[in-house]
Amino acid sequence: MNPAGGGEPMIVARGIGKRYGSVTALDGVDLDVHQGSVHGLLGHNGAGKTTLVRILTAQTRPSAGRATVSGFDVVDQPERLRRKIGLTGQFASVDEQLSGRDNLILIARLLGAGRRQARARADELLESFGLVDAAGRLARTFSGGMRRRLDLAASLVGRPAVVFLDEPTTGLDPAARLNVWQIVRDLVRDGATVLLTSQYLDEIDRLSESLTVLSDGRILAAGSPMELKHQVGRRTAVVRFEAVADLKVAGPVLSGSGLRPALDEARTSVTVPVETSRDIATIVRALDDAGLELSELQVAEPTLDEVYLSLMSAAAQSAGSERAEAVK
Amino acid sequence: MTIAGGTIGGGPRAADAGTWEGSGVATQIWVLALRSLRALVLDPRILVSSLLAPFLMLLVFSQIFAGIANTPQFPAGVGYTDFLVPAIMVNTAMQSAMQTGIGLTQETQNGIIARLRSLPIWPGSILVGRSIAELIRSLLRLVVLLASALLIFGFRPAGGAGGVLAGIGLAALLGWGLGWIFIALTCWLREVELIQNVSGILLFPLMFASNAFVPVEALPRWLQVVAVINPMTHGIDAVRDLTHRGDAGGSAAVAVATALAVAVVAGFTAVKGLERDS
Ligand SMILES: Nc1ncnc2c1ncn2[C@@H]1O[C@H](COP(=O)(O)OP(=O)(O)OP(=O)(O)O)[C@@H](O)[C@H]1O
Ligand SMILES: [Mg+2]
Numbered sequence: 001m002n003p004a005g006g007g008e009p010m011i012v013a014r015g016i017g018k019r020y021g022s023v024t025a026l027d028g029v030d031l032d033v034h035q036g037s038v039h040g041l042l043g044h045n046g047a048g049k050t051t052l053v054r055i056l057t058a059q060t061r062p063s064a065g066r067a068t069v070s071g072f073d074v075v076d077q078p079e080r081l082r083r084k085i086g087l088t089g090q091f092a093s094v095d096e097q098l099s100g101r102d103n104l105i106l107i108a109r110l111l112g113a114g115r116r117q118a119r120a121r122a123d124e125l126l127e128s129f130g131l132v133d134a135a136g137r138l139a140r141t142f143s144g145g146m147r148r149r150l151d152l153a154a155s156l157v158g159r160p161a162v163v164f165l166d167e168p169t170t171g172l173d174p175a176a177r178l179n180v181w182q183i184v185r186d187l188v189r190d191g192a193t194v195l196l197t198s199q200y201l202d203e204i205d206r207l208s209e210s211l212t213v214l215s216d217g218r219i220l221a222a223g224s225p226m227e228l229k230h231q232v233g234r235r236t237a238v239v240r241f242e243a244v245a246d247l248k249v250a251g252p253v254l255s256g257s258g259l260r261p262a263l264d265e266a267r268t269s270v271t272v273p274v275e276t277s278r279d280i281a282t283i284v285r286a287l288d289d290a291g292l293e294l295s296e297l298q299v300a301e302p303t304l305d306e307v308y309l310s311l312m313s314a315a316a317q318s319a320g321s322e323r324a325e326a327v328k
Numbered sequence: 329m330t331i332a333g334g335t336i337g338g339g340p341r342a343a344d345a346g347t348w349e350g351s352g353v354a355t356q357i358w359v360l361a362l363r364s365l366r367a368l369v370l371d372p373r374i375l376v377s378s379l380l381a382p383f384l385m386l387l388v389f390s391q392i393f394a395g396i397a398n399t400p401q402f403p404a405g406v407g408y409t410d411f412l413v414p415a416i417m418v419n420t421a422m423q424s425a426m427q428t429g430i431g432l433t434q435e436t437q438n439g440i441i442a443r444l445r446s447l448p449i450w451p452g453s454i455l456v457g458r459s460i461a462e463l464i465r466s467l468l469r470l471v472v473l474l475a476s477a478l479l480i481f482g483f484r485p486a487g488g489a490g491g492v493l494a495g496i497g498l499a500a501l502l503g504w505g506l507g508w509i510f511i512a513l514t515c516w517l518r519e520v521e522l523i524q525n526v527s528g529i530l531l532f533p534l535m536f537a538s539n540a541f542v543p544v545e546a547l548p549r550w551l552q553v554v555a556v557i558n559p560m561t562h563g564i565d566a567v568r569d570l571t572h573r574g575d576a577g578g579s580a581a582v583a584v585a586t587a588l589a590v591a592v593v594a595g596f597t598a599v600k601g602l603e604r605d606s
Contacts, residue, residue, distance in 0.1 A: 057446060060605050082448040083350065089446075093439030097367030109359045110447050112348035154443065159347055 007035030010070055010162050010193040011056060017064030018051050018217075025051040026217040029065070033195060033210070035161075038188055040204030040225075041197040042308060043214035049197040050090050052214070053166045056195070057087045070161050086160035090167050090197075092151040096140040100131050100150050103139055107157040125153040130179060145172045152180065156187070163187055165196045169203060181207060201304035213308065215315050221307075229302045237283055240269040240296040250292055257286040274299065356449045360457025361464075364431070368465050378427075378465065382420040382473040386412065390481060393541050401546040406572065410485060413477045414495060414567040415540035417470055418560065421503025422535070424466035426527040428459055429510030433520045445602075452599045455511050463504045470496045491574035495567045498580060502563045505587025508594035515601030534560045559586065 011033035018026040026048045033039040041049050054060045056069055058078035067074045072081035094103050101122050108118035126135045129149045134142065139150060152168055165184070169177045184194055184207050198204050204211050205225050213220040213228075221228055241247045247268050254261040254272060259279065261270045274280055280299060287294060351359070369375055390409055397408040432455070435441050444454050474492060477483035485492050514523050537551055538560040544552055555561050566583040569576035576583075 059442070059446065079448055082446060085446070087443075087446045089439065089442060091439050093441075093443035095363065095367075095435075095440045096438055097371070098363065102363075102366075106359065106363055107443075107447065108348075110351055110356055110444070110449050112351040112355075117348075151443075 009033070010035045011039070011067070011195060013052075013056065013065065013067035015065035016052065016055060016062045016067055018048070018055060018060070019063045024217050026055070026062070029212075029214070029217070029219055031056075031067075031212060033193055035193050036188055036191055037210065038184060038194040038196055038208040040208035040211035041195065041214065042201065042204055042211060043197075043220075044312065046216075047214040048217040049214060050166055051217075053087070053089075053164050053195065053197065057085055057164055058082060083158075084161045086155035086158065086163045088152050088155040088163075088165045088168050090170075092144075092147045094139045094142075094147055094150050094154060097138065099136050099138055100142065100146075101126060101135040103150060103154060104157055107154050111158045121157060125156060128183065129153045130176075145176050148172060149176065149179075152183070156183075160192065162193045162195070165194060167197055167199065170199065177203075201308055205304045213311055215312065220311050220315055225304055228307050229304065231307075234273045234275075234302060236300050236302075237272045237274050237280055238269055238296075238298045238300060239272070239283065239287070239294050240267065242268070242293060242295050244268055246292050249290060250287060253286050253290045253292070254283065257282050259283065259286075269296075350448055353450050353453055356453035357457045357460065360444075360453055361460040364458045364461035365464055368431075368461060369468075379469055379472045381423065382416055382469055383476050385419065386416050386473065386477060386481060389416070389541060396542050396546065399546060401543050403543065407482075407484070409477065409481050409483050410572065411568070412541070413474070413481075413483050413485070414499075414571050415538075415564050416473060416477075417495060417499040418502060418564050418567055419535055419540065420469050420473055421466050421499045422506060422531055422560075423503075424462050424469065425503045425507035426510055426531060428462040428507040429514040429523050429527060430520065431462070432458055432511060432514045433518065433523050436514070436518055437520060451602045452595070455515070455595070455598055455602065459504060459507055459511060462507060463500060466500050466503050467496065470500060485571040487569075487571045487574035491570045491572070494574075494576075494580075495570040498570060498576075498583060499563075499567050502567075502583060502587050505589075505591040508591045508598060512594040512598035512601060515598045516604075534558060539564055562586075 009032055011031055013029060013031040016026055016029040016031075017024070029048070029052060031039070031052075041052065043049050051060070055062045055074060056067055058074045058081050061075055069081050070084040072084065074081060095106065098106065101119075104122035104125055105118045108121045109115070113121060123132075123135075126132050129152065131146065131149060131153070134146060139147060142150065148168070148171055152165070155163065155165075168184075169180050172180065181203070184196065187194055194207075196204065196208060208225065210222070210224050211228070212222045221231070223231070239250070241250065244265055247263060247265065247270060250270055251261055251263050254270065259272050259282065261272050263270050272279070272283055274283075284294075284297070367374075368378075390412055393412070394408050396402055397406075397411070403411070432441075441454065445451060474483070474496065485495075487495070510523070510527055513526060517523055517526070533554075537547075537554040538558045539555055540560065544555045544561065547555055562579060563583050566576045566579040569579060
């Protein structure tokens with residue numbers, strides 16, 4: 001699945017499983033992310049997002065399945081794989097005892113940069129992440145958001161081809177979030193591949209060409225945000241009236257035209273699921289025939305939130321019925 | 329905020345910006361040792377307290393145990409300060425050893441070790457770098473300890489300057505070797521409080537069930553048995569011989585060999601622990 005139509009596969013996972021004692025953190029997870037694209041990983045707390053990131057960055061071994069990143073096997077070639085990746089883990093990992101600048105210089109030196117190159121690279125990144133003013137201060141004195149940005153900068157020091165970002169914007173203020181989004185876009189523009197986990201669906205919606213929804217370690221759905229919205233959500237039309245009396249008339253009129261209106265008296269509006277644009281024409285015609293004055297008509301695409309919630313409730317139901325089966 | 333063209337990115341187009349080929353193990357160790365050293369020495373609170381501790385120990389023990397110098401078991405012609413200083417030296421080095429483990433656990437918890445582990449470097453560099461930084465700090469503490477012993481406590485080692493320097497070197501080496509046991513413990517246990525407790529529990533009997541504060545002959549009989557097999561006793565003996573006589577003969581060689589052997593075995597175990605899947 002490659003809606004962006006981009007380059008060669010950079011992250012390939014097949015049947016990844018991970019067990020911690022009796023806990024199954026991941027079960028049969030497949031993943032394909034192509035060069036130059038952003039792939040989003042969504043899932044509830046404990047769904048297995050971080051575990052998957054840790055496996056793909058060779059921090060922990062899978063109990064089942066195989067995966068390669070930039071062509072290198074996560075189990076057999078961890079050193080070569082690490083040359084290709086940058087990782088921003090879920091929890092900031094900076095050296096508290098060093099200044100912001102020295103943190104970045106340290107990483108650059110460990111990656112093989114000379115002293116001067118390391119300093120230049122650090123300054124470049126401090127600039128990009130808006131940390132120039134704080135650069136000389138010990139990281140211990142940084143605010144949570146500043147630490148997060150420093151952490152992000154640290155993962156990009158080596159210009160990695162594949163970047164893993166585990167909830168990179170959690171705890172950032174709105175301006176800093178926008179900054180991170182821009183950085184992700186720039187990374188991709190420069191040819192990098194990004195795997196991004198997030199609790200914010202709008203973030204995934206804006207940034208990623210494709211996404212995977214995990215639940216209890218399994219893939220619940222995968223595809224482009226558009227595909228998932230069409231698969232699960234429905235478009236709706238919302239019609240508002242000036243008076244509640246009009247609203248009361250509109251209900252039966254719309255039902256009579258074969259639609260399924262839901263009235264909201266507080267907002268004097270009615271919400272109607274629409275399948276095709278013909279439904280929209282039907283709404284307008286029926287209300288017009290009834291002599292009703294509409295003050296507002298909106299057609300809304302489903303949000304990824306709706307997609308996510310409906311996937312989750314479907315998963316909960318099927319888990320429930322499986323349990324019921326088991327009882328019989 | 330926009331970013332000037334192509335400065336942060338990766339992938340093919342970044343190639344012209346120059347990618348690095350990775351660093352050698354020596355560079356890794358050097359860079360990481362400097363990093364740890366900077367934290368240990370730049371923070372004035374940590375520096376002062378670490379320099380003060382051996383001084384206080386010398387002050388307290390020289391007062392408590394001074395009377396022992398008059399008992400028949402005590403070697404004739406040796407002042408208690410002369411007897412005590414080598415033991416404090418070894419103890420100071422041992423505390424540095426413990427500190428290596430504790431510092432490492434704290435780093436594991438604030439995540440920097442995870443960051444370093446995600447880099448294409450030999451994981452052992454992280455540990456070796458830290459142990460070298462701690463060794464340097466340990467030498468610093470020993471120098472301060474001896475300076476105050478000479479200037480304030482009237483320490484007059486018969487072994488002369490050469491003997492004292494050799495003593496410092498041996499004590500530091502012993503601490504460095506033992507430090508690897510604590511590093512290995514840290515890599516396998518990974519919990520600050522546990523490490524602190526285990527370290528404390530280990531160090532206490534090693535220190536007191538030895539000839540550190542009184543000669544072995546002055547200990548109760550069952551403790552004498554423990555003291556004789558306690559490696560600390562032999563380490564302290566070697567440092568004493570160096571400072572008192574300027575020459576320790578075979579005991580120093582045995583101490584050096586033991587410290588190195590411990591470092592190798594524990595070091596190997598530690599790297600295995602660090603690489604262990606979690
Ligand atoms: N080291 C570990 N030992 C035991 N269980 C673990 C370990 N790491 C993760 N787990 C378990 O694996 C499951 C998946 O955890 P994971 O951290 O991958 O979730 P997540 O999707 O990242 O959640 P969150 O949104 O809260 O970050 C959880 O049930 C968790 O308890
Ligand atoms: Mg997580």
